[in-house]
Amino acid sequence: MHSLKRGVFISFEGVEGSGKTTQAEALVEWLARSQIPHIFVREPGSTSVGEAIREILLNPVNKEMHPKCEVLLFLAARSQLTYEKILGALNQKKVVVADRFSDSTIAYQVYGHDLPARMVAILNRFATAGIKPDLTFLVDIDVDTGRQRSAGNDRMEKRDAQYHERVREGYLRLARRAKKRIKILDGSKPVDVLSNEVIVQVKQFLARKGHKP
Numbered sequence: 001m002h003s004l005k006r007g008v009f010i011s012f013e014g015v016e017g018s019g020k021t022t023q024a025e026a027l028v029e030w031l032a033r034s035q036i037p038h039i040f041v042r043e044p045g046s047t048s049v050g051e052a053i054r055e056i057l058l059n060p061v062n063k064e065m066h067p068k069c070e071v072l073l074f075l076a077a078r079s080q081l082t083y084e085k086i087l088g089a090l091n092q093k094k095v096v097v098a099d100r101f102s103d104s105t106i107a108y109q110v111y112g113h114d115l116p117a118r119m120v121a122i123l124n125r126f127a128t129a130g131i132k133p134d135l136t137f138l139v140d141i142d143v144d145t146g147r148q149r150s151a152g153n154d155r156m157e158k159r160d161a162q163y164h165e166r167v168r169e170g171y172l173r174l175a176r177r178a179k180k181r182i183k184i185l186d187g188s189k190p191v192d193v194l195s196n197e198v199i200v201q202v203k204q205f206l207a208r209k210g211h212k213p
């Protein structure tokens with residue numbers, strides 16, 4: 001069993017169908033094979049409160065949901081996940097792998113819906129005790145290819161292509177602003193090529209944090 005000097009928080013981001021879940025799962029398999037203590041969470045969800053909120057958020061019946069209500073629900077689910085699972089795992093020096101975290105809210109609600117960035121940042125800090133990922137993989141793909149890959153049936157996926165273009169552009173802007181933390185992956189590459197790139201980068205990252213294999 002390997003031990004880390006401190007917890008490490010890794011998130012995966014991208015537009016629908018980018019392949020981020022596939023890559024997050026591949027990393028989790030590698031962590032398990034390498035006997036590195038870890039947890040895997042997805043957003044919104046991974047707690048019973050969060051999964052109930054996910055159902056409300058993604059249900060196409062809730063078409064009338066206001067963007068302010070939407071952002072507060074995402075943040076409510078994130079807050080529960082942070083306090084119920086993530087903070088404890090980081091304190092226990094585990095690797096936390098998250099399929100989406102705060103960058104999703106900036107991309108989808110700030111860039112996608114034009115909600116005020118400063119207010120969302122304040123609310124996000126309040127919801128999460130200020131934690132943020134140490135390392136983020138942004139799986140970038142053009143919106144059309146992503147939409148062809150995904151089922152496209154939930155309330156968020158049903159939004160028009162222009163909305164998803166704003167989200168993609170938002171992610172790319174975030175990555176330009178946080179080059180050290182956010183690593184862009186070309187989501188059009190084959191799954192195995194991408195998962196090798198992720199594992200190489202995670203190994204280097206953990207080594208820099210003092211982790212000895």
Ligand code: Z5A
Nearest residue numbers: 016017018019020021022043074104105108149150156191
């Ligand atoms: N949302 C938000 O608005 N604000 C927030 O704060 C948060 C979320 C946290 C739920 O997310 C929605 O909530 C999401 C953002 C919003 N809405 N949208 N749109 P989700 O993560 O549950 O849903 P998703 O983003 O739509 O996930 P997805 O469609 O499942 O996409 P994915 O995770 O990027 O892809 P995947 O499941 O890994 O792969 C999709 C398919 O492509 C699958 O058949 C794979 O086998 C295939 N695939 C994967 N990689 C490849 C490669 N490299 N080549 C070819 N085919 C591939």
